[in-house]
Structure formats: structure tokens, C-alpha cells
Amino acid sequence: MSLLSKIVTWARIKSPWIIHFNSGACNACDIEIVASLTPRFDIERFGIILKGTPRHADVLVCSGPVTRQIKDRLIRIYEQMPEPKFVVAVGTCSCSGGVFQGCYNVCGGIDTVIPVSAYIPGCPASPAAIIDGVAKLLGSLQGKKPGEKADIEAIERKLLEAEITTNG
Amino acid sequence: MSALSVILVFLGYFLLLSFLGTAAEYIDRKLYARMQNRIGPPWFQPYADLIKLAAKEDLIPEEANSAMFKFMPVLAMTAVLTAYLHIPLWNSTPLISFNGSIIVIVYLLTIPTLTFFLGGWHSTSLYSMIGAVRTLTQLFAYEVPLLLAVLSPAVLAHTWSIADMSEFYSNNPLYALTNSIGFLVALVALQGKLERVPFDMPEAETEIVGGTFTEYSGRLLAMFRLAIDMEVIVGASLIAAVFLPFGLHFGLVIGVILYLIKILFILLLLALLRTVTARLRIEQMVVFCWKYLAPAALAQIFISLTLNWIVK
Numbered sequence: 360m361s362l363l364s365k366i367v368t369w370a371r372i373k374s375p376w377i378i379h380f381n382s383g384a385c386n387a388c389d390i391e392i393v394a395s396l397t398p399r400f401d402i403e404r405f406g407i408i409l410k411g412t413p414r415h416a417d418v419l420v421c422s423g424p425v426t427r428q429i430k431d432r433l434i435r436i437y438e439q440m441p442e443p444k445f446v447v448a449v450g451t452c453s454c455s456g457g458v459f460q461g462c463y464n465v466c467g468g469i470d471t472v473i474p475v476s477a478y479i480p481g482c483p484a485s486p487a488a489i490i491d492g493v494a495k496l497l498g499s500l501q502g503k504k505p506g507e508k509a510d511i512e513a514i515e516r517k518l519l520e521a522e523i524t525t526n527g
Numbered sequence: 528m529s530a531l532s533v534i535l536v537f538l539g540y541f542l543l544l545s546f547l548g549t550a551a552e553y554i555d556r557k558l559y560a561r562m563q564n565r566i567g568p569p570w571f572q573p574y575a576d577l578i579k580l581a582a583k584e585d586l587i588p589e590e591a592n593s594a595m596f597k598f599m600p601v602l603a604m605t606a607v608l609t610a611y612l613h614i615p616l617w618n619s620t621p622l623i624s625f626n627g628s629i630i631v632i633v634y635l636l637t638i639p640t641l642t643f644f645l646g647g648w649h650s651t652s653l654y655s656m657i658g659a660v661r662t663l664t665q666l667f668a669y670e671v672p673l674l675l676a677v678l679s680p681a682v683l684a685h686t687w688s689i690a691d692m693s694e695f696y697s698n699n700p701l702y703a704l705t706n707s708i709g710f711l712v713a714l715v716a717l718q719g720k721l722e723r724v725p726f727d728m729p730e731a732e733t734e735i736v737g738g739t740f741t742e743y744s745g746r747l748l749a750m751f752r753l754a755i756d757m758e759v760i761v762g763a764s765l766i767a768a769v770f771l772p773f774g775l776h777f778g779l780v781i782g783v784i785l786y787l788i789k790i791l792f793i794l795l796l797l798a799l800l801r802t803v804t805a806r807l808r809i810e811q812m813v814v815f816c817w818k819y820l821a822p823a824a825l826a827q828i829f830i831s832l833t834l835n836w837i838v839k
Contacts, residue, residue: 370578373571401565403556406572411732412654414586414744417579441584441744 371417371443372497374406378416378440382433382469383459384423387483388450392420395486402490405497413439418493421475424452424459425466437473445476445496449489454478536622537608544611548756549573551794555759558798573756580749588742592649599646600743600750606638607757614764617782619693619775627687632765633674636720639758640666643722643729646751647739658738661809662722662729668816669719669726675824676712680769683831689768696772703772705834709827710770712820714793717762718800719816721755725804726812763793 381389396402396409410416413436425433437446448469451457456467469475479492552573560567587593613628613635615621621628640662647659681687683702684695696703719726730738737743740751767789774785807815 366578367582370575370582373569373575374579398560398563398565401560401567403560403568404566406568406575409732410737411735412737412741414742415737415740415748417583439586441586443583 368500372500375417375445375493375497376408376410376415377418377420377447377493378410378413378436379420379422380433380436382421382423382429382453383426383465384450384452388422388453388481391483391486392422392449392489395489400486400490405490405494407493413437414441416440417444418496419444419446420449420489420493421446421453421469422449424456424462425469425472427464427466430466430472433469433472446473447477447479447489447493447496448475449479449481449484449492451480451482454480457482537612540611540622541608544608544757544760545753547760547790548753548758549577551759551763551790552756554791554794555798555801558795559802562798562802577749577753580744580752581746583745585745585747586742588650588652590651591742592651595645595649596742597747599642599649600747600754603639603642603646603754604750604757606635606642607754607761610635611757611761611764613689614761615690615693615768615775616764617775617779617786619697619772620690624688624690626691629677629681629687629689629692629769632689633677636758636761636765637666637670639754640720642754643739643751646743647729647741650742652742654736655739655741657735658729658731658741661735662739664809665719665722665726665729665812668813669716669820672712672816672820672824673716673720675821675828676709676716677765677769679709679824679828679831680706682828683834685835693768693772693775697775700773702834703770705830706770706827708823708830710766712824712827713766713770714796714800715820716816717766718797719812720762721759721797723797724801725807727806728809728812731806759794759797760790763790763797766793 379389379392394400413419417440419437419440421433437444446469448454452459453469456465456471459465460467466472477492477496479488481488484492550573553568553570556572557567587596610632612622613624613632644659644662644666647655647662650656680696680703681692683705684692686692686695722729728738730740732738735741740748743751764786767786771789771792775782777785
């Protein structure tokens with residue numbers, strides 16, 4: 360890794376801006392995501408800021424299974440984000456579809472529609488688990504070559520191996 | 528001055544101002560966090576943000592006017608930097624000084640706001656257009672109180688040159704105390720100019736996504752952010768030069784330390800204002816500016832004129 364790419368990777372790890380998207384959740388995970396943004400958890404320590412627009416964001420935080428209604432919107436939001444971008448699935452439903460698996464109106468987990476970099480299970484996932492999941496996703500960036508497109512599948516594999524199930 | 532030295536001076540000021548601006552952003556965010564009983568971001572946060580944005584993909588909307596879209600962040604930075612050249616820092620002589628420079632500074636500081644408007648307008652996104660229109664509406668609210676507040680010390684000093692003003696007030700420091708209403712008005716108006724809470728309607732992310740900057744990403748957004756950081760320093764320097772012209776004759780070292788203390792004091796007041804207030808609606812802001820801020824600035828001018836008359 361050259362010095363420049365090291366600096367860029369460092370900057371990416373230190374300044375993840377997130378955008379929150381509800382892809383059909385029951386709102387429990389959304390409340391937990393919002394709770395993790397409060398001063399109590401102070402995620403600005405890690406440089407995390409909630410942004411309103413996908414153009415500014417690096418990490419798309421999704422909650423809930425993808426309903427057929429929201430599928431196109433989710434893809435559109437994902438495509439509006441500039442590279443490099445990452446997706447975090449928060450909650451059991453967004454990881455796999457959860458209890459809604461096989462429902463007529465549900466496509467399944469987030470990864471049936473867009474590539475996912477980190478899975479944070481839990482019903483709902485607690486704020487500590489969400490922050491830990493995002494921190495682990497960023498830690499996994501250090502190994503990969505920046506400047507190229509994120510090798511999401513490799514990160515996925517790595518993260519699944521690490522099993523980020525710090526649900527507490 | 529030869530062309531090369533002009534370029535070198537401009538580059539030096541650019542580096543100085545970017546350093547001060549990023550430091551100001553850190554101090555502001557840290558103060559804001561500490562006032563909310565948080566720990567807050569680490570010292571390198573502004574640099575991490577800027578480097579990350581610079582390394583991101585630049586997306587330009589298909590509908591947008593691409594030339595204007597790309598040009599606006601550069602123009603914003605240039606205007607802020609040019610305004611900085613006219614402001615006295617640690618002594619009473621700025622780099623460029625002429626009679627009328629204070630008006631030039633205020634108008635140069637209007638250009639960034641106009642670039643926010645034009646950048647948002649030429650993004651041709653609904654949210655950025657609403658943000659752009661709000662930016663302009665806001666401009667008409669805070670610009671007049673700011674101008675009146677900054678000009679009333681000039682009335683007392685009988686000069687339109689900011690260098691002569693600093694000279695006058697540092698020779699007669701008691702006169703500077705009579706400008707305290709104008710100081711407060713200028714602080715509130717500066718908060719509006721910088722589009723910070725409670726006057727952040729143009730980028731209100733909870734209602735209009737990202738406001739003027741909705742469509743900006745990557746390098747262009749980084750430039751806009753840097754321009755806003757610089758504007759904080761330039762605005763604070765302007766207020767420090769006009770309303771706090773103390774200790775300008777103690778040489779370079781003490782002068783620089785005093786300058787930094789003044790800037791820190793103004794940053795503290797701005798952060799405090801940001802912490803204790805919530806966002807207003809756009810019409811509440813316009814009403815507030817014209818009903819309370821503008822009359823207060825007029826009262827300040829009245830005080831200056833009366834003093835002029837008494838002293839004469």
C-alpha cells in the first residue's frame with residue numbers, strides 16, 4: 360500500500376457518514392438506530408454523522424426486510440450514493456427476511472436486492488451492537504486495496520466468519 | 528508586487544486560512560459536543576472528512592448545469608479568501624488596505640451565499656432548489672443588520688477603511704465599548720450568514736434532505752465544506768477587527784496570540800448560540816431579523832451618531 364492510499368483508507372475509516380433507510384421494518388430497529396445516534400452513545404467520537412442525502416453518505420444503514428413496494432426505491436437510493444459505498448443490514452429481518460421470509464409481499468433480506476457489507480442480527484439489534492457492527496466493518500477496510508471498488512463479497516465473507524453477533 | 532509574489536502570498540493565505548478553518552471546525556464541534564455532555568470528535572476529524580470526500584466519486588446530476596455546478600465551490604473559496612486579505616489580523620494593517628475596504632469585505636462575504644444559491648439552483652433537484660431559495664430569503668434577512676452593525680463603528684471612527692478603524696479604536700479603546708449592541712447583532716447575523724443553527728433552514732436535513740448541497744458529493748462538497756470553514760474564520764476575524772480592536776500594538780507574537788484568543792472567544796459564543804437554540808422556520812427568521820435585529824443595529828448607529836455629536 361502506498362502512502363497516499365494508506366491516508367485515504369485512514370480517512371475513510373475515521374469519517375463514515377451514514378444514511379438511514381427503512382426498507383420495510385416494524386420500526387423497532389429504526390428506534391434502535393436513532394437511539395444509537397443520540398448523545399448518550401456519542402458516535403461522533405468515531406466521526407459518524409447522520410446525513411440526509413445519499414450523495415453525502417458512505418454507509419447505507421438498512422433496517423427491515425425488503426418489501427416489493429420498497430425494492431425499487433432501495434435500489435435507487437443505493438445507486439445515488441457515490442463510490443466507495445457500503446451497506447449495513449440492521450436486524451434479523453434485514454439479514455435474512457426473518458419472520459417475514461416467504462411472505463407474498465417480501466423479497467427477503469437486503470442482500471437479495473443490493474450487496475451487503477455487514478450484517479447485524481438482533482430483534483431489534485441494540486445500539487451497542489449497531490455501533491460495534493459499523494466499527495468492525497470499518498476495521499475490515501484496512502486490509503483491502505483502496506481506490507478500487509470495494510470487494511464487497513470478500514468483506515462479507517470476512518464479516519460472516521467473524522460473526523458479529525454482539526447482541527446485548 | 529510581481530505576479531509570482533502575488534501568487535505566493537495568495538497560496539500562503541490559502542494554507543493559513545485552510546488550517547485555521549479546519550481548526551475552527553474542530554473547536555466548534557468539540558465545544559458543541561462538550562456542551563451536550565458528549566466527548567466529541569478527535570482533533571483530526573475535519574482532515575479525515577476532507578480527505579475522505581476528496582477520494583470519493585464525484586457525481587454530477589444529468590439534469591444539472593455541469594459548468595456552473597463545478598465552478599461554484601471554487602468561486603466560494605476564492606471569494607472568502609479574497610475577503611481575508613482585506614482584514615487586519617494581529618496588527619492594524621491588512622495586506623490590502625484602501626478607503627472603503629470594509630464595504631468590500633461585507634460584499635465579498637455575500638458571494639459565498641450567492642454561490643450556495645447558484646450551486647443549489649443549478650443542481651436542478653427539488654430539495655436543493657428549495658434550499659437555494661431559502662438561502663436567498665435568509666440573505667435578505669440577515670444582510671442588512673450585519674451591514675448596519677459593521678458600519679456603525681465606522682461612523683464613529685469617521686472612516687470607511689478597516690485599517691484606519693482598527694487604528695482609531697486601538698488608540699481610543701473606550702469607544703469600542705460603545706459598540707457592544709452592534710457586536711451582538713453582528714454575532715447573530717454571522718450565525719445566519721454561516722447557515723448554522725438556529726438559522727440552518729437552507730440545509731435543514733430533517734425537512735429538505737440536504738438543502739442546497741443535496742446533489743453535491745466528493746471533491747466539490749469538500750470544497751464547499753472548506754469554504755464554509757474558512758468563512759467562519761473570516762467572519763470571526765471581521766468581527767474581531769471591528770468590535771474587539773484591542774492590543775494591536777504589541778508586536779507579532781503577542782498580537783497573534785491575542786488574535787487567536789479573540790477568534791476563540793467568538794467561536795465560543797457562536798457554538799453556545801448553536802447549542803442553546805433550535806432551528807427556526809424561515810418566516811420566523813425573517814421576522815426576527817427585521818423586527819429585532821435591524822432596529823437594534825439602527826439603535827447602534829444612533830448611539831454612534833450621538834457620540835459623534837457630543838464629542839464634536
